[in-house]
């Protein structure tokens with residue numbers, strides 16, 4: 218797929234027109250919330266778009282040794298939930314980079330709604346060709362964006378380039394399990410042409426090739442499976458999911474996508490990994 222076709226497919230998959238207005242209308246009209254008093258935590262059911270939600274972000278941040286004043290880049294920042302959570306809990310400055318234009322717009326709007334625009338900002342761009350100078354960040358963070366990215370060596374080399382000496386790459390990713398193929402659709406792809414999963418050993422080799430030294434590598438599949446099973450069951454239940462959730466992003470097949478994630482995890486077609494690596 219050409220770069221342009223890839224970008225269009227990604228934007229079609231994630232970038233629902235009117236997403237920001239829909240989120241505001243759910244908060245105000247369906248949940249009766251005061252839009253002048255919205256917090257990062259309030260937004261997390263829709264804006265932390267990965268397995269484990271905000272709890273997984275906080276757990277990963279602890280592993281990462283996140284600290285106040287750090288310059289952090291979030292690759293594939295989505296609606297900015299993780300970035301706002303990190304800024305709020307750790308006092309770091311975060312830049313998000315995402316190739317889905319609508320996500321960048323909505324992430325900026327939600328960040329302003331929370332009054333966090335001095336600490337958190339978003340840029341539209343490709344993680345394979347980052348619009349940042351070498352050594353610009355102390356920490357590169359990414360949660361469940363690599364599944365959409367085929368050229369992982371280039372992704373890790375770019376992360377290495379923008380990190381300062383001794384900086385860290387921190388991620389939570391869905392990787393390929395020992396059983397194939399994947400049951401589709403899943404939240405990151407309706408068709409196989411947007412899903413690029415590699416087995417853990419291949420990913421570790423590529424990270425080493427890119428110049429990273431592994432500090433933490435944890436398979437957290439079992440830890441998150443039961444909770445995700447409950448989330449998936451709620452999404453597909455006849456009563457429907459709670460009004461604020463990722464079904465606002467994914468649309469009517471959100472229930473099927475979440476069921477497939479559970480099935481893929483159960484059948485070892487995918488595994489969930491958290492890792493911390495140091496630039497060497």
Ligand SMILES: C[S@@+](CC[C@H](N)C(=O)[O-])C[C@H]1O[C@@H](n2cnc3c(N)ncnc32)[C@H](O)[C@@H]1O
Nearest residue numbers: 265266267293295315316317343344360362365
């Ligand atoms: C499943 S979402 C996760 C969003 C966010 N990390 C979170 O956990 O809430 C995957 C995100 O990766 C972004 N993405 C995929 N490929 C990308 C690329 N090549 N460059 C930048 N962003 C990308 C998508 O646009 C999407 O926002």
